[in-house]
Amino acid sequence: MNIPPRYEPSKVESKWYSYWMEHGFFRSKPDGREPYTIVIPPPNVTGVLHMGHMLNNTVQDVLIRRARMLGKNACWVPGTDHASIATEAKVVAKLKSEGIDKRDIGREEFLKHAWEWTNKHGGIILEQLKRLGASCDWDRTLFTMDEKRYDSVIKVFVNLYRKGLIYRGVRMVNWDPEARTAVSDEEVNYTEEKSKLYYVRYRVAGSEDYITVATTRPETILGDTAVCANPADKRYKHLKGKKVIVPMVNREVPFIFDEYVDMEFGTGCLKITPAHDINDYEIGLKNKLPAIDIFNDDGTLSEKALLFTGVDRFRARELAEEELRKSGNLVKVENYVNKIGRSERTYAVIEPKLSVQWFLKMKEISQPALRAVIDGDVKLHPSKFRNLYRHWMENVHDWCISRQLWWGHRIPAWYYNDNEFVVAHDEDEALRLARNESGNSRLTKDDLRQDEDVLDTWFSSWLWPITCFDGINNPGNPDMKYYYPTSDLITAPEILFFWVARMIIAGYEFAGDKPFSNVYLTGLVRDQQRRKMSKSLGNSPEPLDLIDKYGADGVRVGMLLCSPAGNDLLYNDSLPEQGRNFANKIWNAFRLVKGWKTDNNIPQPESSAIAAEWMEEVLNRVLLQTDADFKKYRISEALMKSYKLFWDEFSGWYLEIIKPEYMKPVDAKTYAATISFFERLMQIIHPFMPFITEEIWQLLATRKEGESIMTSRINIKRKHNDRLSGGFEYAKEVISSLRNLRKEKNIPNSEKIDLFIKAGSDYDQTFIPVIRKMCNINNVVFTGSKVENAASFMAGTVEYFVPASGSHDREEEIERIREELDYTRGFLAIVEKKLGNEKFVKNAPGDVVEMEKKKKQDALLKISHLEEKLRELQKDVFRSE
RNA sequence: GGGAUGUUAGCUCAGCAGGUUUAGAGCGCUUGUUUCACAUACAAGAGGUCACUGGUUCGAGUCCAGUACAUCCCA
Secondary structure, eight states, rough: OOOOOOOOOOHHHHHHHHHHTTTTTTHHHOOOOOOOEOOOOBBBOOOOHHHHHHHHHHHHHHHHHHHHHTTTTTEEEEBBOHHHHHHHHHHEEEEHHHHHHHHHHHHHHHHHHHHHHHHTTTHHHHHHHHHHHHHOOGGGGGETTSSHHHHHHHHHHHHHHHHTTTEEEEEEEEEETTTTTTEEEGGGGEEEEEEEEEEHHHHHHHHOEEEEEEEEEEGGGGOOEEEOOOOTGGGGGGTTTTTEEETTTTTEEEEEEEEOOOSTTTTTTEOOOTTOOHHHHHHHHHTTOOOOOOBBBBBOOOGSSSSTOOOHHHHHHHHHHHHHHTTTOOEEEEEEEEEEEETTTOBBBBEEEEEEEEOOOOTTTHHHHHHHHHHHEEEETTTTTHHHHHHHTTTOOEEEEESSSSSBBBBBEEESSSSSSSOOOSSSHHHHHHHHHHOOOTTTTTEEEEEOOEOOHHHHTTTTHTTTTTTTTTTTOOHHHHSEEEEEEEEEEGGGIIIIIHHHHHHIIIIIOSSSSEEEEOOEEEEESBBBOOTTTTTOOHHHHHHHHOOOOHHHHHHHHTTTTTEEEEEOOOOHHHHHHHHHHHHHHHHHHHHHOOEETTTOOOOHHHHHHHHHHHHHHHHHHOOOOTTOOHHHHHHHHHHHHIIIIIIIIHHHOOOOSTTTTEHHHHHHHHHHHHHHHHHHTTTTTTTHHHHHHHSSSSTTTTTGGGOOOOOOOOOOHHHHHHHHHHHHHHHHHHHHHHHTOOOOTTSEEEEEEOOOTTTTTTTTTHHHHHEEEEEEEEEEOOOOTTEEEEEEEEEEEEEEEEEHHHHHHHHHHHHHHHHHHHHHHHHHHHHOOOOHHHHHHHHHHHHHHHHHHHHHHHHHHHHHHHHHHHHHHHHHH
């Protein structure tokens, strides 16, 4: 069999993915087994795979594959999100490039384009996930705007409205003038930007006195309805009850006082524009000030501004500056840096704006969700996010659920006159209700006008774990009963509140139970400078290129190796490189084993028998440890332990011990044990590296069509033999010392040596055959006294001698012994200090004191051995001089 | 301004219940080795006053308080 010395991922990955698909291994149907369920955080339908998806979906696939191999009925439900604002922005841009304005073609026509776009680009990302090896049940693929999901959202809206939890209200919202929609707080990014601070004079009414106000937005002066100072500010005390004249528009407005005003900032005088600043809005409410909305929806100034009507807000700022300068009311202009909010999607500067929106009352319905996390019914990993969650849930705001977009779930409210409306599941029901409420039985559908807005995207995704099993339309259906609540949710901490928390709320409200038991929060993928990876920065590698270069397994390992839950991952190419190297290591171990000829007639060497016994032990031990890691969601830890198990223990030690001499066959017993170990190692590694493990598992033995490592079972044994593993660790130390000794004395590995061991009768001889094989030893002799003319070393408290035949550097050895002596004496000093402390001996538990005494004994013994050796060496030096 | 979290080797992190060595891992680094699975390897080695200050304790990287710095969330 001719196996290439390099593992070539591209040759096997697509082969096995097709094999898995053909045999339906990813499919799940309710049955008698315990379910293990994950619903995918649905990526944007027209999005493309980025590094965050790679990390997130690798984690999900690891958990799903592992659960499957532990005998659970694993179900990973994939799907995509309609992402209303992101998708609509893309379609608008595409139409714009064709010279089409969405307002010209109207809603119906626009939606046709949007669906066309969705069908064309939708699901690309799901195909990309397949390259990564994602074992989703693709037959269940869903879309947040497919028919069932759409109906579910409408039902939930109507239900909440009828419970009195949804209301319409005028609120200050984040207005995106480009997209002409309100966006949620979470969709606004604040960054520090250079701007200017304008100092503007306002005349005090009925006098020739002026006060100066500092503002970054002189154009909003047109909407001022008051000027305000801190009541503690002595400078403005005399203005109590006075009025001031707003420049440019010459409106008389009151001078008021409020503790909100920062006396240190600017002149200590603040202009109040309730319609265009959230803080001013609050002050306006408190002081019953009118709000003058001076902007149109597209960010131009309205008629209410009185000046600059129709002019864009930024141009208006320049015009206002000119105007104020001309009238002598501009005192000065300073450079200033302040935080500007921009829309995440369009990058337009957000305009705080009063607007009629739909809201969901959150306080009441969020209570069970708050308790669920506090009481641990829903566990967050890592748990540090619990406090954050609690803080947010205790200060929860009402949720603005309407968006001025077309792509999304249209709000099921129908107006039968200018202000009055009904909320219904469909137009027929709406008509019935409208006739009823208006008392006008002659109303027709033509008299009804449906609300133009759609719902916030999160208003559909908060139902995701329920709608994935159609639990809104068909409560208690078999899927719902079997899969809900799901097991784990894997997502990023940045959407903990506006997705995770809301799903928990919806779970209790609409399914009577939590949506999932555990939330695993991955970190963000950042670059080496800790910058978030993003397309606009151009600092993100192309995921599919990475898979081409390093293999899907290599990339998966790279993503997982250094990303404990909740910690950011600082990406660099050495990560997938390490993964690729690991795959290659596995491949070459396979090449070695597969290259052996077996011989049924040769007996199993003692060293191989011991090694196999030890390997069995260490494999089960690691399996148990990784099981504990998985229970705590320490996936990186579990991977690292599996990595070391294969690389160090299996390849570095076990294979080296059992390896037959060059071109010689291996005994059948050892070979069988080795194949069995290899199979089980592949199982342990399979969740992390599905492709190479399948490839090798299939080659290790003759498999039937339809067999696969991914449907094989992992069995975890609970018993341990500490003596065996402890004994082998000691043997490693002896072997390592013997290797060093050979090197120091220039004894070639090919030359056989004798080993004398000065030890008591309690010396554990189990691993002597292994030491003999690994160090090419002829005779092993136990002796009661030291051996003359021999090189020696200590391991633990036992002294080993090798009659020296090679040359060696005595000075160097003296130096080495001195160093060891220094260390041991230092160690002894610390132990003795402890034991010399009366309070320690009196108060510490007995076993701790005993341990210290044992440490002291061992150290003393070692020191006396070392001192003796040193004396001899020095004597020899003296003699030879 | 309010809140949360963190600060351990060059980098990324363990150290989960205070006492098994004068703190561990992976990567990186240094030196040596192309020997027969793998140089995408093997072997050996260097590298840390556990941010700082104080407290609790017989004993603190581990518990408590304060300070500094960093990151994130909310306003």
